[in-house]
Each structure stands twice: as structure tokens, then as C-alpha cells.
Amino acid sequence: xxxxxxxxxxxxxxxxxxxxxxxxxxxxxxxxxxxxxxxxxxxxxxxxxxxxxxxxxxxxxxxxxxxxxxxxxxxxxxxxxxxxxxxxxxxxxxxxxxxxxxxxxxxxxxxxxxxxxxxxxxxxxxxxxxxxxxxxxxxxxxxxxxxxxxxxxxxxxxxxxxxxxxxxxxxxxxxxxxxxxxxxxxxxxxxxxxxxxxxxxxxxxxxxxxxxxxxxxxxxxxxxxxxxxxxxxxxxxxxxxxxxxxxxxxxxxxxxxxxxxxxxxxxxxxxxxxxxxxxxxxxxxxxxxxxxxxxxxxxxxxxxxxxxxxxxxxxxxxxxxxxxxxxxxxxxxxxxxxxxxxxxxxxxxxxxxxxxxxxxxxxxxxxxxxxxxxxxxxxxxxxxxxxxxxxxxxxxxxxxxxxxxxxxxxxxxxxxxxxxxxxxxxxxxxxxxxxxxxxxxxxxxxxxx
Numbered sequence: 001x002x003x004x005x006x007x008x009x010x011x012x013x014x015x016x017x018x019x020x021x022x023x024x025x026x027x028x029x030x031x032x033x034x035x036x037x038x039x040x041x042x043x044x045x046x047x048x049x050x051x052x053x054x055x056x057x058x059x060x061x062x063x064x065x066x067x068x069x070x071x072x073x074x075x076x077x078x079x080x081x082x083x084x085x086x087x088x089x090x091x092x093x094x095x096x097x098x099x100x101x102x103x104x105x106x107x108x109x110x111x112x113x114x115x116x117x118x119x120x121x122x123x124x125x126x127x128x129x130x131x132x133x134x135x136x137x138x139x140x141x142x143x144x145x146x147x148x149x150x151x152x153x154x155x156x157x158x159x160x161x162x163x164x165x166x167x168x169x170x171x172x173x174x175x176x177x178x179x180x181x182x183x184x185x186x187x188x189x190x191x192x193x194x195x196x197x198x199x200x201x202x203x204x205x206x207x208x209x210x211x212x213x214x215x216x217x218x219x220x221x222x223x224x225x226x227x228x229x230x231x232x233x234x235x236x237x238x239x240x241x242x243x244x245x246x247x248x249x250x251x252x253x254x255x256x257x258x259x260x261x262x263x264x265x266x267x268x269x270x271x272x273x274x275x276x277x278x279x280x281x282x283x284x285x286x287x288x289x290x291x292x293x294x295x296x297x298x299x300x301x302x303x304x305x306x307x308x309x310x311x312x313x314x315x316x317x318x319x320x321x322x323x324x325x326x327x328x329x330x331x332x333x334x335x336x337x338x339x340x341x342x343x344x345x346x347x348x349x350x351x352x353x354x355x356x357x358x359x360x361x362x363x364x365x366x367x368x369x370x371x372x373x374x375x376x377x378x379x380x381x382x383x384x385x386x387x388x389x390x391x392x393x394x395x396x397x398x399x400x401x402x403x404x405x406x407x408x409x410x411x412x413x414x415x416x417x418x419x420x421x422x423x424x425x426x427x428x429x430x431x432x433x434x435x436x437x438x439x440x441x442x443x444x445x446x447x448x449x
Contacts, residue, residue: 052220053221053257056083059083067080067103078107078121081100081101081125088100105122133163151182157192162362164362164365187206210231222258225258226258229260229261232248232251236268237397241272248265249261259291270432278297291334293338296318296334298314319345333353333356353371363394367402386402397427397430400420404416408441423438
């Protein structure tokens, strides 16, 4: 079953903090009745944790019975859809995505109008299946009905970013007033800032929102952990490895099954060449869900530790997981990245990257295409894709390294020096292999001046 769970896409879309999402938590209980503000949670965020995930299956069973009792009522179905989505985020079981989709559709079939919550839940399920255009069409219809609803606008902006429509996302976010109290809205704004060259602003907003989420005991453990992971990711991007480590560990204190935290730790240890710790973190994540990215860190750690046979077995599993994803119509860019970085299956890596761009032409799809094209010797194509990937000034050291390397090969020495220098200034340990390569290339370029 777990080989089918490569579909995990972290859902921003049914986050507590949205007014309609709060009404869904734990059977429409009012969170404010149970809110426990605790300003000391920062740095010790697990001091008070509401372990709602331990009861998720019981809650789902309850709502399934309610649906059976009242099959013509839309409310139990949409509550059930919300719980299926929660369990998907907690366990990665893609079958829950399909259950959520069916429950939300059934709720909408019973009540097609004035049932915006079900539409949002359905859009979330579609997004997690990489059915981006379907999700966009759905929320666009919802936005026509409630044009000023912050949750609908934020969700629409999030989908537009997934599709690479950053100008459209910006225009949508500009229509909203200051919504600092809405965690989901802040997450979308921070993502936009991160992608468009304001990493410092994204970090500040995410840290503030993370603390806000931690101040309420009844906020979902998984959602609180997600904010810590995102804060850890942005700290890593900025080269603050100590804070990144702290945030990932906090995420696991909050929610011990947080796969993204294990993947983040594996990457963090890998760039520091702490290979045994990288292997242990990757193994813990793989026990939950064998994602291509996490498996990749495991294979790299095994090679570094001299376990060549184990690395070969892990690489074979990467191919299995990757091909299973393609059967479902999802071309995992992580597979193209792994193939390209390791110089294997390069034509297939390029095909995957091209399909990703056709599906959603976002910054990282263009970056994946650029690096895969370069690996296949298609340097002009690589340069065009790289220019698209860097057009918003995204502060990502790996993206800048790719762009600088491609620029150098295409004869643009000044651009190459600038981008490789920016990459190392941003995060001197951005990659276990490429950071050292960037330093060597810059040293060679300085010698030839």
C-alpha cells in the first residue's frame, strides 16, 4: 500500500485559522472555548499538544455512521470529507484523498448552492492529486459567488502559484485587507514572498504565524507541525542551519509522524556530511511514506557510508516509486531531479521535466527542466528555462547554482559569477555536492581574471 503514497502534497488548503475550517474541527466545536494561550510555547512548542490525530479514525467512523443515518444531508458528508483530508495529511494514505473527493462531491450533489465549504474541500482533494486546472475552475466558480471571502481568494491565489501564474496570484492577494489573524492566508502570502524574492519577509511572516498557531492548544498537531517545518525550510534556505534543525525537531515534538520534518532533517544532515544521521532521518521518513526525495537522501547517505549494495537497492526502489506515480498521471519532479543529479536515465528525466512544465509551469518546474536539459546537452533550452526560473529573483541557492552553471556554459561569465556568488552568500551549505562545486568554479574563474 505504501508504494502508492508518493502522492503526498502538503495541503495548505484546509488549514485551521480559516473561519470555515475552524467550524469543521472536532465536530463544529468552537475553538475559542478551549483556547489556551501560551506565549512560552516558542522553542518548546510540544509543551501543550492536542493529540487530535490519535482519534482521527474514531472521528471518521462517527461521521461515516452519521452519513449512513442521514444519506440525504450534505452536512455529515462535508464534515466527513474534511476528516478524510486531515487523515491524508497525517498518514499520507492516498485512498483518503479519493474518499474526501467522493464525500465532497456527494455533499455538492445534494446541495449544489450555498455549499462553499464542500467546494473548498473538493478543490483541496483535487489539488493533492495534482489536478490543478480542475481545482482552479472549481474555486473560480466559488469566487464568483463570494468574491470577498478571504479563504476562497487565498486558495485561488495558491492554485495560481502552483500553475506558475504569479501575477494573477499577486493581484488576488492585493484584493484582501490585512488578514494577520488568518493562518492559511498568511501561509499563502509567505509562499508568494518566498518565490518572488522576499525570503526575509516570508521568514518573518511564517515565524509570526507559527507562534500564533502554537498559542492555541486545540489547533491540529499536524497543522502546527507543518508551520514549524515551513519555518525550518525557510531557515535552511537562508543558511540558518541551527534554527532549521530546531524547527524540524519541534515539528516532530508536536507531531511525531511529520514526514516533511524527516525529509528536511535528512537534507540538513546531508549538506553537513553527517551521513549516519542523514540515513537515520531518511529511514524514519521512509517508514511512513517512501517518497522519492526521502529515498534519494537515503541512497546518497548509503553511498557516502560505503553501503553500495544498499544504495543500489534504494535506487531501484526510487524507480519503482517514480514509475508508480507516472501510472497515476503524476510526473514527480523529484524523480527528474534525482536522475539529473546522479547522471542516470537522463532522457527520461527530461521527459518528466517537460511534462511537469506542461502541467504546471511554476518556477521549480522550469528549474527542473533547465537542469535536465543541461544534463542532456540541450544548453540553449536549458538557458531559456533557467531564465524563466530566475525571473522573479527567487532566493534559492540551488536554483541560483543551476542558473549560474548554465550561464557559464553558455558563455555568460559575469552572470555566472554573480549567481554562483549569490548562491553561496545565501547558504554556503545549500547542497552536499554542488556547494563545493560552486566554490571550486568561482576559484577557477578568479584565477583566470
